[in-house]
Amino acid sequence: MQRFWIEKLNKSGYSVYGLDLQGHGESDGYQNLKLHIKDYDDYIYDLIDFIKRVKKSSILESETRSDTLDKEQIETFENLPIYLAGFSMGANIMLRAMELLNNTNDDLITKGSIKGLVSLSGMFSIKAVGSPDSFKYKYFFSPVMNLMSSIGPTDRISKSKKSYERCPYVNDLISFDKVRYDGTITKNLAYGLMKSVDTLNKNMDRIPKNIPILFIHSKTDNICTYEDALLFFNKLNNSNKEIYTLENMSHVITIEKGNEKPLNKMIEWIQYTQYKEEEKKKKKQKEKGKK
Template sequence: MAVQHPVAEANEQSPFGTLSPTEFYAKHQVTHSSDYITNSRGFKLFTQWWTPLPPTKTIGCVAVVHGFTGESSWFVQLTSILFAKHGFAVCAIDHQGHGFSDGLDNLMYHIPDINPVVDDCMQYFKTFRENHAHNLPAFLYSESLGGAIALYITLRQKGAWDGLILNGAMCGISAKFKPPWPLEHLLFVVAAVVPTWRVVPTRGSLPEVSF
């Protein structure tokens, strides 16, 4: 039987289409909750989770890791609902500077060091698993830069996860799109002096592709 992704019901105004959030969750037989946690750096981080409604039993856990400039809402949220309606307790966190979470100097998308972000995910996912899916199979689902974060998590927590799903993982930048040398290496110096300067040098625009 074909499974339809909830995104088919979204429109430009709302991921829930013409329904209210409460109506949307009820239609897909899931519950939704959200909360803020405070990390070791004093940032308030937005978290949310979805669990299946009876008679569907919880069979496992999926921890969702969004990508750069993303957040745990919209398409990521709809994917989480899809997992939840099929029996998984699903959790997600907005990384610092993303979505509804605090960021450094209130700058959006600014992550000077990825390691603390990995720590945030591990700590929150651990608490969620203990409360909602204790001793059940657990999986990481990641998109874009979230793929690199998820890989860091699995390397640092060997044996803690039963599987890893990488959706368009961004674990590096192709040499075709890196800025010319020595500009690439000069950017490390610039980042150390002016870490919040927004600059994205590339080799040029992507070529047009016809289908």
């Protein structure tokens, strides 16, 4: 997420916490390798641990400041609403984490700590290998990559041509990123990514039905197709879902020209979900007062 996004979120009253996944950015990778993972689920458990650490930090802050805060302020600190936003693979990891947390009745779900989810160019399929239900995915790419990852898990996939022909300057921005690894992913991570879209789709009924979800996706996404994002959205059993469709953008909607549109939509959506939450609380208090 670029600095402009963080600054605008801060100005709108939101603290922003970011996580470098294993082998990404400045984080160490499995076997000291960049863009490599032992098991894709490690990403998911890292995210769950990170969310709990952030929540715990707000509770600890309320305890250290208990002498200067009243009861209502302490409760506010201890129950700060959490909104999760994930970009591309991050959205896949975020939603898979929700499936696992909901399946185990974790406090983060049962106590309503997580108030909303935002998928930015979410990875519900990978255009190069097809959607999880396609013939080429099931009977060619998946078995071939499974075999290749078994033979050489740390070997790296071949480098493709520049990814962002629609927005060529995005390639330049990525190449100048000092903390970004310039090489390609390992075959073990490649297979993990392929499996992840299938796993997420097969378990989508476990995604909590009561947590609002916003999908932001471009019709001309060249990495994770809009068609598969829309299919996932339509199949998802959630009455609080919304999809916001972008035109004339590619995949990296957080840095492309016009990136203020998805950012503004995300902030407006979060504010609206907060408003609805407050209205719900007021209604409950009124009903309580009548008894």
